[in-house]
Amino acid sequence: MSVAAPTVARMPQEPQPPNLVLDLDALAAAVGERPDRQAAWRFIHAFARDWSQRPLTGADGYTPAELDAAQARIGLPLPAALREAYQLLGQRIDLTDNQDMLLAPQDLRIDEDRGVLIFRVENQSCAYWGIRVTDLDKDDPPVVVRADLVRPTADDWDAWLGRVSVAFVEIVLSEALCADEDLMGWVTPDRDTGLPEDITATFQRLPFPEYPISQQPGSLWYAHDEIILRDDRGTAMFRARTEAAFDRFDGEDEEFEED
Numbered sequence: 001m002s003v004a005a006p007t008v009a010r011m012p013q014e015p016q017p018p019n020l021v022l023d024l025d026a027l028a029a030a031v032g033e034r035p036d037r038q039a040a041w042r043f044i045h046a047f048a049r050d051w052s053q054r055p056l057t058g059a060d061g062y063t064p065a066e067l068d069a070a071q072a073r074i075g076l077p078l079p080a081a082l083r084e085a086y087q088l089l090g091q092r093i094d095l096t097d098n099q100d101m102l103l104a105p106q107d108l109r110i111d112e113d114r115g116v117l118i119f120r121v122e123n124q125s126c127a128y129w130g131i132r133v134t135d136l137d138k139d140d141p142p143v144v145v146r147a148d149l150v151r152p153t154a155d156d157w158d159a160w161l162g163r164v165s166v167a168f169v170e171i172v173l174s175e176a177l178c179a180d181e182d183l184m185g186w187v188t189p190d191r192d193t194g195l196p197e198d199i200t201a202t203f204q205r206l207p208f209p210e211y212p213i214s215q216q217p218g219s220l221w222y223a224h225d226e227i228i229l230r231d232d233r234g235t236a237m238f239r240a241r242t243e244a245a246f247d248r249f250d251g252e253d254e255e256f257e258e259d
Contacts, residue, residue: 019225019226020204020223020224020225020226021050021051021226021241022043022046022047022050022206022223022228023042023043023046023047024206024207025039026039026040026042026043026046027039027043027169027206027207027208028207030043030165030166030169031166031169031207031208031209032207035140035163035165035166037081037084037139037140037163037164037165040165040166040168040169041084041085041088041165043169044056044088044089044095044168044169044172045088047172047173047176048089048092048095048172050241051176051179051241052092052094052095052176052179053094056088056089056092059091060088060089060090060091060092061086061087061088061089061090061091061092062086062087062090062091062104062105063087064083064087066105066106067083067086067087067105069105069106070105070106070108073106073108074108074109074110074117076110076117076133076136077136077137078108078117078136079131079135079136079137079138079139079140079141079164080139080140081139081140081141081163081164081165081168082119082131082164084165085164085165085168086105089168089172090102090104090105094175094179095171095172095175095176096171096172096175097175098175098176098177098178098179099123099174099175099177099178100120100121100122100123100127100171100174100175101120101121101122101123102119102120102171103118103119103120103121110133111128111130111146111157114146114155114156114157115132115133115134116130116131116132116133116144116146116157117130117131117132117133117136118130119131120171122148125148126147126148127145127146127147127148128145128146128148129143129144129145129160129167130143130144130145130146130157131143131144131164132144132157140163140164140165141163141164142159142160142161142162142163143160143161143162143163143164143167144157144158144159144160145157145158145159145160145212146158158212158214158215159212159213159214160211160212160213160214161209161211161212161213162209162213166208166209169208170208170211173208173221173228173230174230176228176239177228177230177237177238177239178239179239180239182243182246183239183240183241183242183243183246184237184238184239184240185237185238185246185249185250186235186236186237186238187199187229187235187236187237187238188235188236189231189233189234189235189236194231194233195222195231195236199222199224199229199236202224202225203222203223203224203227203229204222204223204224205220205221205222206221206222206223206228208220208221217233218233219231219232219233220233225245225248225249226240226241226242226244226245227239227240227241227245227246227249
């Protein structure tokens with residue numbers, strides 16, 4: 001006598017959460033109401049491990065002696081957060097110099113006319129990032145940005161991000177967009193509605209402030225399934241962590257292209 005096999009009820013599968021591969025807890029702590037700059041360094045450590053060719057090591061930064069020499073040369077103190085950032089990743093050009101350039105300690109310079117310590121330069125010298133000399137005594141001071149204008153005003157530096165530690169998170173994220181041409185691409189948002197619906201419905205906005213803080217609306221960061229995306233309110237650039245993630249997103253992206 002044959003016995004029928006028991007019927008096994010199939011339970012509906014829960015949808016899998018997106019694979020962000022980002023330390024969002026550290027990022028939220030770095031930019032929160034009670035900012036923790038050590039959390040910014042934890043985020044960068046995790047990001048380097050998961051999104052670059054190799055993790056950070058103790059040999060990837062500048063030494064305290066090199067930073068002391070830079071201080072002596074310019075005759076001004078370097079804020080604690082700037083020193084920590086340089087000691088953490090100052091020589092990892094794959095994390096800091098794919099598009100723009102983090103200046104080496106010996107190249108740090110002062111905009112004497114406007115009183116700003118310059119530590120980063122756009123790749124064609126069209127923009128500069130720095131810290132006001134009056135803020136150099138703060139542990140984690142605000143960062144300002146200046147476009148290289150034909151006729152600069154007396155003070156054409158604008159607020160960019162509120163803390164050096166947060167600025168270095170932005171630097172690492174933005175430079176990652178340009179780290180591998182085979183894994184990067186562009187999305188063109190609609191002028192009226194912004195990012196395509198499929199992106200706004202599935203991507204998670206990162207706990208990162210809208211910036212430059214002196215210019216609103218500004219850039220926003222999003223992530224979804226091993227993709228990071230920066231929306232610059234007119235264009236959006238994305239980077240995949242893997243070829244498989246790029247292929248998944250690039251296949252979807254065809255419907256986002258304008259006719």
